[in-house]
Amino acid sequence: MLAVTMLFWAGNSIAGRALADEAAPIALAFWRWVLALVLVTPVAWPHLKRDRAELRRRWRMILALAVTGVGAFGALLYVGLQYTTALNSILMQAAIPPLVMLFAWLALRERTTRGQLAGVLLSLLGVLVVISRGRPWALLEVELNGGDALVFTGVVLYAVYSLLLRRRPDVHPLSLLWATFTAAAILLAPAYALEMASGRQMPPTPAVLLGLGYVAVFPSFLAYLFFNRGVELIGSARASQFLHLQPVFGAVLAVLLLGETFHLFHAAGVALIFSGIGLAAWAQRRVSRRPPGSP
Template sequence: MNSRFFKTEAESSKRRLRLWHSPYLLLTCTALFWAGNSIVARGAREFVPPVALSFWRWTLALLILLPIAWPHLRRDLPTLRASWRTVVVLGALGIGAFNTLLYTGLQTTTAVNGLLLQSLQPGLILLLGILIFSERARLLQGIGILLSIAGALVIISKGQMSALLALRMNTGDLVISGAVVIWSLYSVLLRKRPAVHPLSFLATTLAVGVVVVLPFYIAEIASGRLIEDRSESWMAIAYVCVFPSLIAYLCYNRGVELLGSAPAGLYLNIMPVMGALLAAIFLGEAIRPFHFAGVTLIAAGIACAAMRRAGGRARP
């Protein structure tokens, strides 16, 4: 019986190890949890103010993570100190600024506009990689990004591309546009992250993000916007602090480490697909032919961008 127990444990460890080395599965999970993040933030906008949602998301996530990450954090502290400027920039961009701006924008913009703007991230990531690190974009990679963006647009417009012409930019759109640029920059700069354990890096950037958000949270409270004491509020906060925060960020950071920023960013275009599926499950919305058309284009784009030159390998 003991041998069977240890055999089962060994098999379980191997499965976890395979998952940690599977960038496509990691990034698909990331897209799923981040799609849920946008849906929850939009649904909770009436009873959880945007900065409060961001602050408690990161504070609770840090409190959950810290006991687990502490042994790695102690060991990696000298490396983190040596790279403190990079850690502060990444924490301020990817943790502090992006989600606070996203939640703020979702207060006043539509889901269609928000999804459309976020679907531009892979192209921006590729462009910033070229500008900042002089990356050379491969033809198939460029084609893949264009195909995936086209698939996202099909889903967002519900197969009626003329609907895109009717979109209007409002304050929320502009705020989310800023968030999109910030996230794209964070994704590109991730390659400069210090060589530390993933839990050490995530815990440190979470701490930076909490410090960045805190002054804005205090200002929000002073303005009279408070969290409503109801079950929906606490359920929304619980979801965003675990799935889109702890799990998704670990998966995304690891995906960028394995694939590089541009191919990993391409997976952000799966989010409209995940959003449509979540809407069908939780809101009773029907899955229509344009969803399948969009999924096909996104899958083709991912396949193109994932192709390697002979003997080649993406570098983070």
């Protein structure tokens, strides 16, 4: 289930890029969550009756989760994919686990070793290589692709969302999904209205309807159900390791389905990102094996 979830999430960027010339990005984000909400409501309804008091009490946290990891991330991803490649966006999303570790160290003062921090910095260097297309001096000359900047902003927000999940309301996972999907759709509605007023439309062509159906059913409804069940079965630590499959699946799909080219700077970025992930994981294992009280 977890491996299939990563395949679905990788396909989200593929669909967003494939629809870039046809579908308005905010409309795609809005209707994605509206349709996902329709799908999740029947299975979440029995739990909502029990959890509604807690959801009402923790509405600020639900709003924060909806803004960072649901509404804003999806919208920024789809808008960014109007100007950059699916391959770039997928590789940048590989930086989410290291960013979560970095933010946990900065905001929560969680114990982090030098090896883990070095791994984070190595992964971020890989992201910068991808963003600058192998030309780091572009970072100083402000020659970056605007789409890459939007996607990376979404990646940072999703890392914040992952951190906020540690303080999520004590409710059933389906109740939380229903609440965040609802809040995301409400938050995106004004932006959707402005997009329509500007003349951007999402014509109901077969390609658009097929793409919308995909992003609503697979990376939204089914992926969250599968991921929640996977975490329940094997734990969050082991489940999080499957996130590293997403850029692998995504790179293959981008080349095969969209005809995108895998450049040398992509290879360098991948090598740095996964080296950083490996270094951080190795450092974490060393810490977990130390006897209590050891430095």
